[in-house]
C-alpha cells in the first residue's frame with residue numbers, strides 16, 4: 001500500500017526584504033581621527049618651576065621653641081629662695097647611702113618602694129627640701145619612676161620643694177584656728193619678718209621666705225590641737241594659743 005502525499009514546495013523568498021541581510025551592507029561607523037594636541041600648551045611637559053625657597057625664620061619670634069614649663073615641670077622644679085644658703089646642695093654621701101640601705105632593709109625585698117617616705121624624710125632632714133636631684137636619687141634607689149616619687153612629694157604637705165628659712169613657721173588655718181585668729185597671726189608674722197605673701201599661690205607654691213633667708217611661713221591644715229587654737233609649728237616645735245599679739249615674743253624666743 002502506498003501513500004501519495006503531496007510535499008509542499010518551498011516558498012520563494014525575496015532576499016531584499018530580509019533585514020539581517022540588509023545589515024551586512026551597512027558600512028562600519030567612522031572612527032574619528034585623533035585631535036591634534038599642541039604639546040607646547042601642556043603644562044606638565046613644560047620645564048619644572050623652581051621650588052620656592054624656605055622663608056627665613058627669626059627664632060626669637062617663635063614662641064613654641066621656648067614653652068612655658070608644664071604644671072608637672074613646675075612641680076618638680078625647686079626655685080631658688082634666699083633660704084638656699086641655709087642648706088647644702090643635694091649630694092650623695094656614704095652616710096646617706098648607708099642610712100638609705102638601712103631604711104630599705106626594713107621592708108620585704110619585693111616591697112622596697114615602701115621606703116619612699118623614710119628616704120624622703122632623710123633627704124629633707126639633711127638638705128632642707130626635696131630637690132629634683134634627690135627625686136631622681138630616690139627613684140633610682142627604689143626602682144621607681146621619678147613621677148611616682150613626685151606624686152608622694154606633692155601629696156604630703158610636709159615635704160617641701162624649695163628651701164625654707166632657718167625658722168620655718170607653719171600656721172594652722174583650719175576652721176578652729178581660722179576662727180581663733182590664725183590669719184591675723186600669719187599677717188603679723190609676715191609683717192615682723194618682712195615676708196611678702198601677696199603673690200603666693202597657696203597650692204602650688206605654699207612657702208614664702210623673707211629676703212634675708214632667715215624666716216619662712218606656710219599655712220598648714222589642722223595640726224590636731226583645735227582646742228588650743230590658734231596653733232603653729234616653728235620648725236618641729238609645736239606652739240598653742242599663739243594669737244597675733246604673741247607673734248613678736250615667739251620670734252624673740254628663737255632669736256635669743
Ligand code: FES
Pocket residue numbers: 172173174175176177178221222223224225226227229230231
Ligand atoms: S584647726 Fe588648728 S589645730 Fe585643728
